[in-house]
Amino acid sequence: xxxxxxxxxxxxxxxxxALPVFAEGIDYTTGTPWPDIDLDGVVTADMEADLKDNFxxxxxxxxxxxLEIPTGYSGGGTVRDVAIKVxxxxxxxxxxxxxxxxxxxxxxxxxxxLMDWDGRNAQGIAPLKAQVDQVEAIDSIEALTAxxxxxxxxxxxxxxxxxxxxxxxxxSRRVIAVINVDLLLGDSAEYARLTPYGxxxxxxxxxxxxxxxxxxxxxxxxxxQKIENSLAFETMLAPSIYTTEEQGSADYYGKILNYLSPDExxxxxxxxxxxxxxxxxxxxxxxxxxxxxxxxxxxxNGLYTEENLNLIKDFLIVRGSISVASTLDRQxxxxxxxxGNALTGASGSLDDATVFSAQTSxxxxxxxxxxxxxxxLKQEDKVRIAEMVExxxxxxxxxxxxxxxxxxxxxxxxxxxxxxxxxxxxxxxxWDQYSCEDLEITGVEAGGTLWxxxxxxxxxATNQLIKKLSEPVDKDEWTYPPQTVNCFYSSTANSVFIxxxxxxxxxxxxxxxxxxxxAKLGTVIGHEISHAFDSKGAQFDKDGxxxxxxxxxxxxxxxxxNQKLQDYFSAMHPWEGQDFHAAIMTGETCADMAGVKVxxxxxxxxxxxDYDAFFRAYADIWLTKETLQAAYTRINDEHAMGYLRxxxxxxxxxxxxxxxxxTEGDGMYLAPEDRVNVx
Numbered sequence: 001x002x003x004x005x006x007x008x009x010x011x012x013x014x015x016x017x018a019l020p021v022f023a024e025g026i027d028y029t030t031g032t033p034w035p036d037i038d039l040d041g042v043v044t045a046d047m048e049a050d051l052k053d054n055f056x057x058x059x060x061x062x063x064x065x066x067l068e069i070p071t072g073y074s075g076g077g078t079v080r081d082v083a084i085k086v087x088x089x090x091x092x093x094x095x096x097x098x099x100x101x102x103x104x105x106x107x108x109x110x111x112x113x114l115m116d117w118d119g120r121n122a123q124g125i126a127p128l129k130a131q132v133d134q135v136e137a138i139d140s141i142e143a144l145t146a147x148x149x150x151x152x153x154x155x156x157x158x159x160x161x162x163x164x165x166x167x168x169x170x171x172s173r174r175v176i177a178v179i180n181v182d183l184l185l186g187d188s189a190e191y192a193r194l195t196p197y198g199x200x201x202x203x204x205x206x207x208x209x210x211x212x213x214x215x216x217x218x219x220x221x222x223x224x225q226k227i228e229n230s231l232a233f234e235t236m237l238a239p240s241i242y243t244t245e246e247q248g249s250a251d252y253y254g255k256i257l258n259y260l261s262p263d264e265x266x267x268x269x270x271x272x273x274x275x276x277x278x279x280x281x282x283x284x285x286x287x288x289x290x291x292x293x294x295x296x297x298x299x300x301n302g303l304y305t306e307e308n309l310n311l312i313k314d315f316l317i318v319r320g321s322i323s324v325a326s327t328l329d330r331q332x333x334x335x336x337x338x339x340g341n342a343l344t345g346a347s348g349s350l351d352d353a354t355v356f357s358a359q360t361s362x363x364x365x366x367x368x369x370x371x372x373x374x375x376x377l378k379q380e381d382k383v384r385i386a387e388m389v390e391x392x393x394x395x396x397x398x399x400x401x402x403x404x405x406x407x408x409x410x411x412x413x414x415x416x417x418x419x420x421x422x423x424x425x426x427x428x429x430x431w432d433q434y435s436c437e438d439l440e441i442t443g444v445e446a447g448g449t450l451w452x453x454x455x456x457x458x459x460x461a462t463n464q465l466i467k468k469l470s471e472p473v474d475k476d477e478w479t480y481p482p483q484t485v486n487c488f489y490s491s492t493a494n495s496v497f498i499x500x501x502x503x504x505x506x507x508x509x510x511x512x513x514x515x516x517x518x519a520k521l522g523t524v525i526g527h528e529i530s531h532a533f534d535s536k537g538a539q540f541d542k543d544g545x546x547x548x549x550x551x552x553x554x555x556x557x558x559x560x561x562n563q564k565l566q567d568y569f570s571a572m573h574p575w576e577g578q579d580f581h582a583a584i585m586t587g588e589t590c591a592d593m594a595g596v597k598v599x600x601x602x603x604x605x606x607x608x609x610d611y612d613a614f615f616r617a618y619a620d621i622w623l624t625k626e627t628l629q630a631a632y633t634r635i636n637d638e639h640a641m642g643y644l645r646x647x648x649x650x651x652x653x654x655x656x657x658x659x660x661x662x663t664e665g666d667g668m669y670l671a672p673e674d675r676v677n678v679x
Contacts, residue, residue, distance in 0.1 A: 028628070030576035033667065037061075037643045038077075038624040039574070039631045040069060051660060053667030056646035059619040067625045071348035075626030077642065078506045083485040086501045089376055090357040090368070090483065099371060103436050107360055107367035109443035110457075113450040114356035120450060121329045125215045127451040128324055128332075131156040132216055135316050141306055144313075145273045149280040153458035156320030159312060160300060162278055164465040166473060167290070168253065171492040171544035174469050176286045178265070178274055180241045180296040183234050184319065187636060189245070191238035197632035202231075204342035205322060211335045212321040229314035233303070236311075240299035244636050248584025250535040250562065253546055256292040265289050270301035282466050326359075327450055345627025361483050363457060366434035369481035373427040377482060377500040382426040385498050385508070385521070389423040392525045395601045399594065399679050400533075405557040413549040417494065417532060417542035422475075426500035427482040433474065436460065475544065487524055489531035492544040496528045507621065515610045518599050519617035526595030533594070533679060534587040535562045558678070562586045565676040568648075574631065574641060581636060586678075588639045592649045593677040600655050611659045619646045652677040 029035050029042050037043050037057050043064045051058035069076045070084060094111040113119070135156055138144050147155065159181055167175040184205055185191065190198035206227055213223035246252065260268065262285055266275060274297070275285075291297060304312070325336035337349070361368040400406070400414045428434065439460040442448030475493040480486065482500035489496050498521075502508075508521040531537045538558065541547045550558065569582035569589070596618065603609045624642035626634075634641050640648065650656040651670040662668050 026575065026577070028575045031574045032572060032576075034643060034647055036574040036631060036641060037064060038075075038626055038634075038641050040625050040627055051668070052662050054647065055615070055650060055660075055668055056619050056622070056643040059616050059646075060623045063620075063623055064625055067623075069347070069625055069627065072346055072350035072354075074344035074346045074630040075624060077624040077626075078621050079485070080624070082502065082505045082507055085505055086483060086485055087354055087358055090361055090372065091353045093371055093375055094357045094360065095353060101370070103367040104371050105367075106436055106439060106441050107364045107371060109441045109448065110364050110453055111356055111360045112444045113441070113448060113453050114359060115352060116444045116450070117330055119444060120333075123449065123451065124329045125212075125332060128156075128212075128321060128328060129216055131320065132317050135313050135320075138309070138313055141271065141304065141309060144304075144309065145271070145276070148273045149276045151459070152277075152281050152462060153455050155316075157316045157323065159315065160272070160274060160297070162274065163462075164283075164469050165290070166492045168257065168492065168540075168546040171475065171540075172473050174473060175259075175288070175290045176278065176283055176469070177290040177292060178297065179292040180237070180300075183238060183241065184231070184322075185234075187244040188238040188241040189243040191235045195632075197629070197635070200629070200632075201343060204339045207342075208322055208325060208335055208339040209318050212325055212332065213318075215332065216321070226314040226318055229311045230318035233308070233311040233315040236303055237296070237299060240293065240296040242293065245581045245583050248581065248587075248638055250539075250559070250586070253536070253539060256290075257546070258291045258294050259288040260291050260294075261288055262286070265291060268294060268297050268301075271304050272297065272301050281462055284466075284469070286469075327454060343629060344633075345629035361481075363454070364436070365481040365483075366431075367436055369427070369434065369483055370431060372481075372483040373500060377426050381503065381508075381510075382500075385503055385525075386423050386425040388517075388522060389425065389496060389498065389525050389529075391602065392522065392529055392598055393418060393421060393423075395598050396526070396529055398601050399598060403679060405554060405561070407551050407554050410550050410554040413541075414533065417549070418529070420494055420542040421529060421532060422493070422495040424476070424478060424495055424497045426498065426503065428476075428478050433477060438463070487528050489528040489537065490544070491532070491537050491540040494532065494540070494542055494544045496525065498525060498528070513610075513613065514606065515603075515613040516617040518602060519614045520621045522602070523592075523595040523599045523618060523621075526598040527591040528595075529598070530591040530594035530679065531587065534590040535559075536587050561676075561678045562590070565589060565678060568676040569640070572644070574635070578635065580640075584636075584638050585640055589645075589648065590678045592640070592645050593652055594679040596649050597653065597677065597679065600653060603655075611655065615650060615656060615659070618650070622646050651675075 028039055034054050034057070035042055037054075037060070043057065043061060045065060047057070047061070049058040049061045067076050070080070073080065073084070094108060098108050099105060135147070138147055148158070152158070160178060161181055162176065162178045164174050165177045167173050183191070185198050185201050187198070194202070209227050209230075210223050213226060214220070218226065242252070242255070246255075262275065268291065269275065279285075325332045396418055397415065400411060400418060403411070406414065439456060441453045441456060475495065477493075478497060479490060480488065480497065480499060484499050485501045487496070487498050487502050502524075503521060506520070507524070508517070512520070532540075538550070539546055539548070541549050548555070565586045566582045569580050569585050572580060574580070599614075603611070603614060622642035622645045631641070639645070647668065651668050652675045656662070657669065664671070
């Protein structure tokens with residue numbers, strides 16, 4: 001679905017905005033049971049590093065001390081190094097000669113438009129000014145309604161989101177969904193109690209908005225009022241929007257599965273033109289709509305009044321201006337980067353070509369993917385990694401079969417789901433379905449502009465979603481393109497995707513030993529398989545439908561194990577006074593632990609297996625050094641911080657404890673009755 005707030009490009013840091021929020025009165029070395037060694041400055045040369053007490057520190061200490069966060073980034077480490085290398089590959093690819101092929105040329109032309117500062121500076125802020133003037137001309141709720149009935153690419157921003165997505169209860173079809181708008185501060189809980197990171201986020205975006213509004217011709221007082229109005233409107237909406245913790249909880253699916261007929265949605269929307277907006281975009285009327293947060297629609301309808309017209313208009317202007325700042329002239333672009341820098345704590349600046357190659361990859365994902373795969377990915381690696389997935393799946397049978405909390409009925413269902421998991425390795429086998437032949441982007445030499453290209457791409461993306469509504473779902477379709485430095489499991493497709501850009505460098509290469517290969521890419525593959533059986537993935541059956549395949553007793557036992565895992569993280573703190581959102585961490589941590597467990601099962605079958613090399617390689621993959629701002633974003637992340645992904649995972653297993661002679665009294669020891677691995 002279209003999102004009003006664009007992803008900001010990470011670059012340099014505004015120290016004046018960031019440091020005063022965090023620095024005073026906080027000792028960041030006071031984490032329990034281990035300090036946050038991922039945080040830049042925590043690890044010092046004289047810090048004790050005994051592998052029996054803090055394995056992640058003992059293995060990675062020298063690397064952490066030697067590691068400098070790369071210029072323009074908020075962190076460094078093994079995974080980050082791979083991401084940086086992929087970024088360099090993309091840049092080199094786009095700086096070469098124009099490629100052949102329609103889709104490949106789309107990406108090349110878009111990159112050139114991003115780099116065309118003469119053209120962008122000539123347009124200046126005029127494209128945004130035209131859209132802002134359109135919003136300012138709205139003088140009634142009726143006129144606002146007419147505005148929301150325009151095609152989405154002609155609107156500056158929205159106050160709700162809608163679009164097509166896969167149906168969770170019937171994975172063979174797609175459904176039109178309606179959901180709440182994103183909030184500037186991210187977590188809706190920030191509007192009830194502002195955290196230090198929330199305060200810094202508010203400062204950074206406020207500063208960007210002030211500068212943009214000044215360029216648009218508003219006075220200082222007018223700009224301040226618009227920003228206050230925008231935040232006031234968000235504050236009114238926030239209580240009806242699920243918090244980060246609520247969105248990460250296992251019962252979230254039960255809250256969002258609200259299917260409404262057209263008449264029911266029409267009654268719920270009241271004065272809101274949700275159905276008319278969908279019609280304006282070209283969506284057909286559906287038999288049912290997935291309204292993921294009816295409470296939000298009810299709240300929004302109550303606020304959709306003449307009395308709040310100025311608040312809504314100012315929200316559209318402020319949020320819309322922020323979302324497009326990076327696509328305007330050099331001054332606006334630099335301001336946008338400064339805002340991103342303040343949010344992430346990165347220092348220095350990335351060169352334009354690096355930034356714009358990444359932006360091209362995000363906006364034109366599949367044209368970029370074709371180029372990237374043809375240049376950097378190998379068929380032999382694709383085959384080898386697919387074989388690794390099958391090996392991990394075979395070993396995973398033992399985990400399911402030995403799970404003592406499963407009845408025979410649930411165990412049979414779990415094994416059937418495991419056997420049905422499909423593997424997608426590195427890049428798609430068939431590129432036809434990712435074609436962008438209906439999209440046209442005029443290059444710089446032919447007089448094209450970036451703003452025009454963005455509008456065309458937005459229209460194309462909407463048309464693609466509409467087209468797919470009438471087509472059966474292809475469960476082999478890739479959600480993310482192969483140049484993404486990540487891997488994922490799709491619950492609705494029951495498929496594991498190992499993306500080509502992730503399987504690079506320090507994570508996967510042909511020179512790795514068996515131990516290193518298993519500890520790095522192997523545990524990641526096991527992790528993705530395990531998502532089929534975590535607190536959320538386990539709610540989907542083998543066919544990718546949200547359906548219960550558990551007996552009542554087994555489900556209760558499974559939930560109890562997840563609650564124990566949640567309680568385990570609730571007792572941990574990256575530094576004194578800072579809690580984790582433990583409720584959202586169970587899925588990823590369950591997958592981490594089971595991923596290592598299945599790797600250990602494979603290791604047990606190998607002759608003369610070097611466990612020391614394996615455990616050290618596992619610690620290396622999560623080697624991280626990051627800024628304080630980045631650490632704060634990790635508080636709201638479903639994934640545990642790197643040092644916790646190492647220590648909390650390894651201490652679950654006798655193979656690790658016994659190999660290093662770790663016993664009661666050591667910091668890495670966890671008694672059998674206290675262990676929290678779900679599987």
